[in-house]
Amino acid sequence: MENFLIQLLNGLVAGMLLFIMAAGLSLIFGQMNVINLSHGAFYLLGGYVGLSAVRQLGSFWLALIVAPLVVGAIGFVIEKFLLRRLYGGQRHLEQVLLTFGLALVASDLIQWNWGAFVESVAPPALLSGQVPLYTIQFPIYRLALIVFGLALALLLWLFLDRTRIGAIVRAGVTNAEMVSGLGINVHLVFAGVFAVGTALAALAGVIGAPITALYPGLDFEILILTIVVVVVGGLGTLKGAFWGALLIGMADTFGKAYIPQFSLFLIFAVMAVVLLLRPSGLFGLEAWSR
Amino acid sequence: MSHLEVVDLSKAFGGLLAVNKVSLAVEPGERHAIIGPNGAGKSTLFNVITGELTPTSGRVTFDGRDITGLPVYKRANLGLGHTFQRNNLFMGLTVFENVRLATQHRQRINRHWFKAVESFSQVQEEAEAILGQVGLLPQMKRLVSELAYGQQRALEIALALATKPEVLLLDEPTAGMSPGETVEMVELIGKLPRSLTMMIVEHDMDVIFSLADRITVLHYGQIIGSGAPDEVRADPKVQEIYLGG
């Protein structure tokens, strides 16, 4: 029973991390119809930048702000100078190829700068240690992460649902041309969305580093999990990102705990079933398929 | 038995009822036109019949056979050919290659994976014949993207014709055409064999009246009039909502 509770909570932790990743990926896709294959690299980059920030500035909290800003800025630049050249016409595949190339470059540069060994990151002093919960002891940091994730989900939902900018973003998800026709600077929106999306990935990286550690190859592993989440949950919607992330986070955690040999297989089985029953995901927008 | 029939057909998009209990029948050899103002539900009705959309309720029958649940490609193989309102061609290929794709399927030679397609002379000949029928033979080797709009529209029809359908469904064949191109298109359609049953969705009244045997008028998803062109033209209900303009 205790083990079950621990896994349940761990599943929530994984779910929250995946949610932050999926939200970013889904947001970018919803706006620009591009799957950013360098999204995982931004997670890793965020984690490493955060690590360096902690080492240089001595504060996890500062790193929490610095890393997403830095990586978000990189994302902005990438969108403005590279991705933007491929707009107009059905060049979505080429845009994806571009992000793939970026992932390759980023992967290599990250390894060059931070080395090939596994870096474990300690949680901030304030949140370290454990707390009693029913009959178990559970790490405070992980609890904090769950709370943070839920808060972020709420914040994002409020932003998209209640603010004017959010409405513009949501409108862009359904019809970017129309948004442009309304006189809004679509280019700025795209660049902003891309920057925010990558910043979210970096944020996940900083927060997740104490849990996942940092090592070459993690970028791709987490990209794959995020992809499964958005395929299962449905692209373009926050709801899809949230529930998909929870489902996959739980499946992954329980899988690793009880059937470690087959845990990844379980996740893909889930994805396969969803694909059979609802090809556009649980909460996906049916309109798109390209 | 009618060639193509629609019984109590409805199609709703969420709260919007685009097609509301429509029933109509097209007899063999008949040229049946569907008209109505924008938003009347013509395209929706058309797409349900072709299979691109599934109805909310009701039936579509072809030669007495219920085809409501059949996917688009199966309907095409039964003999229901259709064009698209916006040009839906194989843009990166030549005019000839476009039609050849239709012809090679009709002649059932798709399974061949070893012999070059050029070696199937019957396919080549039949494709050329179709192009001749629509007057695109001179443009044979040109890329679709290089054609004028009217020529692309003609290719649209050529593709549907190449499947040698029993019933041809045309979705606004003269959409976006200049008056000159429209005249050519009407001529083209007019010259098609009388044995070919046709259903045409159209806006242009002159086109309708020069081609159609029977006309059905839609308004807000419902039929408000149906019959021979003169009857429809004289119907006060129809005049009120549509023929005024």
Add this chain to the structure above:
Amino acid sequence: MTAVATQLGRVGTWVNRQRQWLWAAFFIAALVFPFVARPYHLSLTIEVLVFAIFAMSLDLLLGYTGLPSFGHAAFFGLGAYVVGYIASTSPLALGLTSNLLVTVPIVMAATALVALAIGFFALRTSGITFLMITLAFAQMLFSIAIRWSSVTGGSDGLSGIPRPTLGIGPLSYAFASRESYYFLVLAFFLASWWLLRRIVNSPFGWTLRGIRENEQRLRALGYNTFRYKMAAFAISGAFAGLAGMLLVHFFRHASPENLYWTTSGQVLIMLIVGGTGTLTGPILGAAVIRLFPLLVSTYFDRWRTLQGLLFIAFVLFAPKGIVGLLRGERDEELL
């Protein structure tokens, strides 16, 4: 930039005119090559030929059918492990036989079947979802290879894979030497190229092109496009498996790297740089990309970064690849 393109276009015209002579020269060179080249260069050429088959298989899928598979290493690696498991003398494997008459059909059938299984799910989607799903499935195979150590050797992989043999009973030939293996791979390369050429120019091949250009229209004409996509996926997977098999026979070792995304990435780069939908493009791309690390690493350590940048440059400025540049403005089936 356009000046370079014009020059390349001129090269392309010249190549077209001298076709017969170039073919003859190529054949003679290919036959003489192993006897004049240094062993290292011979090894490289063997690798290039193997990757050329791999890249051509992806071209069938991506270039001709328009299905963007980012997980093609799944079939490449599967072929590697299947033959490894059958042939390797390591205690983990079966060590049954390395006779090509047995292994080639098994490898190609196995990869085709797995392709059909994956395709059954993946081909219900298209475009970007398809891309993501193929990526995910490949990663799944990779993680199976890493974890199922009792069968696959885990992260160490399977060693002890012997060179292949060909024949029945006493009339067997073992391709033990590098030179003989070169000729074997060359034969498979030429056979694959010839077969794939016939496929893409056949009615079936044109159906695939139709799917690439406008699947919806093809369905309206009566085609059951799902079946054709499945077939393309299976054929493409089978040839990728063949390439994987040829690679590990050469290096005598199958590793999870063969299934990793970097391998999927490599072949994709080869295809884009060479030029999709051409069959010749992937061959050129395989040569350029495989030789790239060599040319670069004398000057610069991070060849992967440079390769990624080269890839990005092609995507941005020359999306039709080298073949596209050589063809210039014309649109013939010249290369």
